[in-house]
Amino acid sequence: MFIKYALPVLAAAQVAFADCGSGNTIKIENQSDADGYANCKTLKGDVQISGTYNGDLQLSGVQQITGSLSCDGAANMTGFTASSLNSIGDSFKLSGLTTLTTLSFGSLNKVGMIEFAALPQLQSLDFTKGITQAGSVSITNTGLTSLNGISLDTVGGFDVTENRFLKTVNVNNLKNATSLINFAGNMDSLEIEFANLGTGQNMTFRNVSSVSLPSLEKLKGQLGFWGNKFTSFSAPNLTETSDLIFNDNSKLANISMPVLKTVNGGFQIARNDKVGSIDFPKLETVTGAIDFSGEFNEAHLDSLKLVRGDFNMQSTGNISCSPFQKMASGHDVIKGKYVCEEAKKNPTTRDGKSGSSTSTGSASATSTGAASAMDISSMPAMGLAAVFGALVQYAL
Numbered sequence: 001m002f003i004k005y006a007l008p009v010l011a012a013a014q015v016a017f018a019d020c021g022s023g024n025t026i027k028i029e030n031q032s033d034a035d036g037y038a039n040c041k042t043l044k045g046d047v048q049i050s051g052t053y054n055g056d057l058q059l060s061g062v063q064q065i066t067g068s069l070s071c072d073g074a075a076n077m078t079g080f081t082a083s084s085l086n087s088i089g090d091s092f093k094l095s096g097l098t099t100l101t102t103l104s105f106g107s108l109n110k111v112g113m114i115e116f117a118a119l120p121q122l123q124s125l126d127f128t129k130g131i132t133q134a135g136s137v138s139i140t141n142t143g144l145t146s147l148n149g150i151s152l153d154t155v156g157g158f159d160v161t162e163n164r165f166l167k168t169v170n171v172n173n174l175k176n177a178t179s180l181i182n183f184a185g186n187m188d189s190l191e192i193e194f195a196n197l198g199t200g201q202n203m204t205f206r207n208v209s210s211v212s213l214p215s216l217e218k219l220k221g222q223l224g225f226w227g228n229k230f231t232s233f234s235a236p237n238l239t240e241t242s243d244l245i246f247n248d249n250s251k252l253a254n255i256s257m258p259v260l261k262t263v264n265g266g267f268q269i270a271r272n273d274k275v276g277s278i279d280f281p282k283l284e285t286v287t288g289a290i291d292f293s294g295e296f297n298e299a300h301l302d303s304l305k306l307v308r309g310d311f312n313m314q315s316t317g318n319i320s321c322s323p324f325q326k327m328a329s330g331h332d333v334i335k336g337k338y339v340c341e342e343a344k345k346n347p348t349t350r351d352g353k354s355g356s357s358t359s360t361g362s363a364s365a366t367s368t369g370a371a372s373a374m375d376i377s378s379m380p381a382m383g384l385a386a387v388f389g390a391l392v393q394y395a396l
């Protein structure tokens, strides 16, 4: 009896003596290691869970971790619960926990950074209170079906890739993002809603079935859409963005940006075969190139005052080039190289790539004269190699 009781107390006393961490890394290999910190409200330093951890882990009593909380490669860890923990100063990093099914952090509210990778069995986050503050969030290759529990007000980067079961992302409270928001390779029917996001840096979307950005007014960086499955896209309040790209969205028929005024960079629409009509009624300034190619029959840019770069418009459809011809003559509006071709059999982008999925492009095409080139090949690093690496490494 005495021995049974005394051991944890002794352990706790030792830990208390060790100041609940003193900036050094706290290593946890088993449940009794964790129990040793039950009297610590604050753990000072980083907490590292061993990759050999087996079964469920409870981190009780602890309310704050000043450093990071991490666990890498604990393939036999099935659950992790820390019900009192409300803040993690640095990163909360879990990777390669391939049998983890429960992640229960009922009080967690504030995290320096979230980095979850290769958690294929984790289907939901049991974050009852909800994380409202995180410097950045990166979630890749998990079994998550939603990101409920992540209810950010502001965020730096938000990177969500290769989560094959992710159906919805709804970050209602988010008003401001200060770094890249990126979605790629998740479930094809993923629906994304940022109902209140007003400003952001860069936003890139691949392979999603809907994106709702009703409040978005201004982006400092680029807004890009590749390979998405939505039929229409609307940004009713967006006035200004950097590079703007719609590429390879096979079902997209309608792009509505009724108040878009300024594109601080290039503007490309290519290989969106279902787009029949292009109309940006308030667009005045494009500091890079305009590069529209496809199968559309109408193109209207009635407010256009300045295109610093090239103008390339090519369509299989019956567009009227004459308004653009006027803008190009004397370089009044269009400063760069001007190309406008209607009823073109193989419409191409400025750099000679096919402009519709039925055309072939021409490898020999040259591109010159861009004031600010938009290089599609240097689109944001997706970390795909890393992601696929992770998939291979942790394949079930």
Ligand SMILES: *[C@@H]1O[C@H](CO)[C@@H](O)[C@H](O)[C@H]1NC(C)=O
Residues within 6 Å of the ligand: 027, 028, 029, 030, 032, 033
């Ligand atoms: C737990 O791990 C520590 C090392 O961190 C070790 O000293 C201790 O014996 C282990 N306890 C059990 C019950 O395995």
Ligand SMILES: *[C@@H]1O[C@H](CO)[C@@H](O)[C@H](O)[C@H]1NC(C)=O
Residues within 6 Å of the ligand: 051, 052, 053, 073, 074, 075, 076
């Ligand atoms: C997980 O458990 C299995 C079976 O007990 C063992 O062979 C394997 O080494 C363990 N893996 C880790 C990372 O602890």
Ligand SMILES: *[C@@H]1O[C@H](CO)[C@@H](O)[C@H](O)[C@H]1NC(C)=O
Residues within 6 Å of the ligand: 176, 177, 178, 198, 199
């Ligand atoms: C967004 O957040 C950044 C960094 O905190 C801040 O500088 C900027 O003013 C915010 N923008 C808005 C519109 O709140």
Ligand SMILES: *[C@@H]1O[C@H](CO)[C@@H](O)[C@H](O)[C@H]1NC(C)=O
Residues within 6 Å of the ligand: 214, 215, 216, 237
């Ligand atoms: C769009 O902008 C207008 C004017 O700035 C504002 O009144 C309105 O609330 C915005 N709409 C949304 C959905 O944010």
Ligand SMILES: *[C@@H]1O[C@H](CO)[C@@H](O)[C@H](O)[C@H]1NC(C)=O
Residues within 6 Å of the ligand: 180, 201, 202, 220, 221, 222, 242, 243, 265, 380
């Ligand atoms: C953000 O957008 C800018 C402007 O389009 C671009 O130059 C930059 O590479 C982008 N950064 C990221 C991380 O996507």
Ligand SMILES: *[C@@H]1O[C@H](CO)[C@@H](O)[C@H](O)[C@H]1NC(C)=O
Residues within 6 Å of the ligand: 185, 188, 206, 207, 226, 227, 228, 248
């Ligand atoms: C996702 O989009 C990319 C870019 O268009 C495309 O190459 C890829 O095939 C798509 N993946 C899926 C699974 O649809």
Ligand SMILES: *[C@@H]1O[C@H](CO)[C@@H](O)[C@H](O)[C@H]1NC(C)=O
Residues within 6 Å of the ligand: 232, 234, 254, 255, 256
């Ligand atoms: C395109 O979408 C806008 C906004 O959702 C809508 O008002 C407009 O009627 C649509 N146009 C077509 C051709 O579907």
Ligand SMILES: *[C@@H]1O[C@H](CO)[C@@H](O)[C@H](O)[C@H]1NC(C)=O
Residues within 6 Å of the ligand: 318
């Ligand atoms: C193209 O449009 C012009 C003017 O609207 C019209 O005269 C012509 O018949 C159209 N051609 C085709 C192939 O639709």
